Amino acid sequence: MPATPDPAHSAHSADSAEPAANPVLPLGENPVAVLEAAVWAMAAIVGTQRQALSEPLADVLRADPQRTAVLESVGLVRRGADGFAVHPALHQADAATASSAVEAKLSSLRQAVAAAAADGAGAPAAGWGAQADEVLLHQGRASAATGRALAAKIVPRLAGCAERLAADGGRILDVGAGVGALALALAEGFPRARVEGIDVLERAVGLGRAELAAADPAVAARVSLHHRDAVEVSEKEAYQLVWLPAPFLSEEALRAALPRLAEALVPGGWLVAGTNSLADDALRRSVGRWTAVRGGGNSFDTARMTVELEALGLTETNTFPTVPGGPVLVAARRPAR
Known part of the structure; x- marks a missing residue:
């Protein structure tokens, strides 16, 4: 999710259901x-x-x-x-x-x-693995803005999260860390927390480690990147915050990973998932779904993600719009004991 979020408010109802109408853009006679x-x-x-x-x-x-x-x-x-x-x-x-x-x-x-x-009707791309290193670096570096927005604008509004990450022993899991830009931004935002990034694409992890080597050593020392699939997460009650860019995972992987990510949260910890927004017009909605699936991702929208998280027993679900027409972040909390 390379859009640059600037969350201005939370809205329980934002993007919570398909628009009542299905407007077609007025494009004239041709x-x-x-x-x-x-x-x-x-x-x-x-x-x-x-x-x-x-x-x-x-x-x-x-x-x-x-x-x-x-x-x-x-x-x-x-x-x-x-x-x-x-x-x-x-x-x-x-x-x-x-x-x-x-x-x-x-x-x-x-x-x-x-x-x-592309040859063949609807022929899918090979996903992010087919992209050149330059593309992975540019897309990944752009995600630093998401990390800064999470640290400065979202986490302070998640009950207890900022306080926990400000204490010794705070841990953050960055799923789909790519080249590590978002992980570095989170480490900058929470100077006492450790950020663990995982990505299924080994080449991206290699690029990310090179990015860490060029970053501020004091920040990079608290960031680790690992070649690992989200469905392999096995830690229990380990993280105060889990970041999940949901559109980049296939539906099969997302469904398999969500229960594990929920279990990886400490009681009272938060999972924040980026989701595809439901645009007001059919064109952007359909293009968003096509590009997500074509790139190896899924067509989950905000409403569906909310349902999935609540079905896992997470509570206090809230949504945070980013830029107009951009991703919507869904935050949900593991109940405290």
């Missing part, structure tokens, strides 16, 4: 042509954001008026007497992850092209 143009609009977004990594955004917008006109046509930019008014969605993520966030968007475009060129 929807194929409009959607083809939308691909170019996305190219304009990525190109603008990429160039703005090294130049002021206002200068970038002025330098290519034709490209900027595309952004104006979709409401991301408005030209005024005093310059450009820019939609928040176009602004870069924090400086630490802006480059990787842009590269993650570019990777998504490349994957869409690969899906279009």
